[in-house]
Amino acid sequence: xxxxxxxxxSLIVQKGGIxxxxxxxxxxxxxxxxxxxxxxxxxxxxxxxxxxDVSEKKEGRFTISFNKSAKQFSLHIMDSQPGDSATYxxxxxSVAAGNKLTFGGGTRVLVKP
Amino acid sequence: GAGVSxxxxxxxxxxxxxVELRCDPISGHTALYWYRQSLxxxxxxxxxxxxxxxxxxxxxxxxxxSAERTGGSVSTLTIQRTQQEDSAVYLCASSLVERVGxxxxxxxxxxxxx
Numbered sequence: 001x002x003x004x005x006x007x008x009x010s011l012i013v014q015k016g017g018i019x020x021x022x023x024x025x026x027x028x029x030x031x032x033x034x035x036x037x038x039x040x041x042x043x044x045x046x047x048x049x050x051x052x053d054v055s056e057k058k059e060g061r062f063t064i065s066f067n068k069s070a071k072q073f074s075l076h077i078m079d080s081q082p083g084d085s086a087t088y089x090x091x092x093x094s095v096a097a098g099n100k101l102t103f104g105g106g107t108r109v110l111v112k113p
Numbered sequence: 114g115a116g117v118s119x120x121x122x123x124x125x126x127x128x129x130x131x132v133e134l135r136c137d138p139i140s141g142h143t144a145l146y147w148y149r150q151s152l153x154x155x156x157x158x159x160x161x162x163x164x165x166x167x168x169x170x171x172x173x174x175x176x177x178x179s180a181e182r183t184g185g186s187v188s189t190l191t192i193q194r195t196q197q198e199d200s201a202v203y204l205c206a207s208s209l210v211e212r213v214g215x216x217x218x219x220x221x222x223x224x225x226x227x
Contacts, residue, residue, distance in 0.1 A: 006155075032214040043117070043204050043218030044156070089155060093214045100146060100169060101216065103156040 003027055004092050006104025014112050019077035021107045023090035026071065030092035034101070035064065035075050038087045047088070048075070080111045115139070117219035119205050125225045126195055134190040134222045138207030145188050146216060147172075147180060148204045156204065162188060163210060195226045 006023045013019045023033075034049035050057045050064040050073065057064045063076040077084055087108045091101040118137045126132050138145050147159040158172040162182045173179070177195075182188040192199055202223050206216040 034214050036218075041220070043206070043220050045218065046215055049214060091214075100158045100161050100172075101156075101214065102158070103148075105155040106153075 003102045004090060004104040006090050006107060008107060009105065010108040010110070012110045012112060013080045015080060015082060017080050017111075019075075019080045019084070019109050019111070021075045021088055021090070021109075022072065023074065023104050024070075024072045025092050027092070027094055027102075028071070029094040029096045030102075031095060032093040033064070033066065033073050034091050034093075035062075036089045036091060036103075038089065038106075044089060077109070080109075082111045082113050085109060085111045117205055117207055117217055119203075119219040119222050121222060122220065123223045123225075125227065127227050128197060129194055131191065131193045132195055132224065134192075134203050134205075134224070136188045136190070136205030136207075136219060138186060138188070138205070139217055140186075141209070142207035142217070143185060143210045144208045144216075145182060146206045146208075147188070147190050148206065150202045150204055150221070152201070159190070159203075192224075195224075197226050200224055200226045 004025050035047045036044035037047045038044040048059050048062050052068050061078045066073045087106045089106045090104040120135045145162040148156040160180050161169040164185045165182050177193045180190045202221040204221045206218045208216045
C-alpha cells in the first residue's frame with residue numbers, strides 16, 4: 001500500500017523556470033513532511049520540511065506548500081538551476097506508526113541550461 | 114563532523130551466499146534506520162533501531178533478513194541465502210531520537226546478486 005503518492009515521476013524544466021512536485025497522502029496521523037534531494041550515487045539529503053500546522057515554508061529557492069484539508073503538499077523550486085538536477089522524494093512521518101519515514105516514489109528533475 | 118558511512122560501497126555476490134552490510138551512524142545519533150532502494154524506485158523501510166533495540170522490524174521482507182546494532186553505534190544488516198530480487202541499494206540513516214524526521218543518510222551499499 002503506497003501511503004504517499006508522488007507526481008510526476010520525471011520533470012524537465014528550463015534554467016530559471018519553476019519545478020513543481022506534488023505529493024498526496026491518506027494517513028491523517030502523519031505529522032511531519034520532509035523533502036529529500038538525492039544525487040546519483042549519493043544518499044538522500046534533507047532539503048526542507050514542514051509540519052501540518054503551517055501552510056507554507058520557504059528556504060531560499062525552495063518552498064513547501066501544504067494543504068491539510070486536501071491531504072496534499074508540494075515542493076516548488078524557483079529559478080531552477082542545472083545543479084538542482086536530482087531526484088526528489090517527499091516523505092511523511094507518523095509517531096503513532098513508529099519512527100520511520102514513508103517515502104513517495106520520487107521525481108527525477110532535469111534542469112536544462 | 115563525519116556523516117553516516119556505509120561499507121562496502123559495492124558488493125557483488127552469487128545467489129545463495131550470505132552478505133553483511135555495515136553502517137556507522139553519526140556519533141550521538143541513537144536512532145538508526147535501514148532502507149532499501151531498488152533501481153529507479155523510492156525508499157522502502159526495513160528496520161529501525163533505538164539504541165541497540167529494534168522496536169520496528171516491520172519492513173524486513175523475509176526471515177532471510179536480519180539486523181543488529183551493538184554499543185548503540187554500528188549496525189550490520191545481514192542477508193542470508195541471497196536471491197536476485199535482493200539486488201538493490203541498501204541505505205542506512207541516523208537521527209537524534211527527538212528529531213526522527215531529520216534523518217541523515219549514508220551513501221548506500223549497492224548489492225548485486227548474480
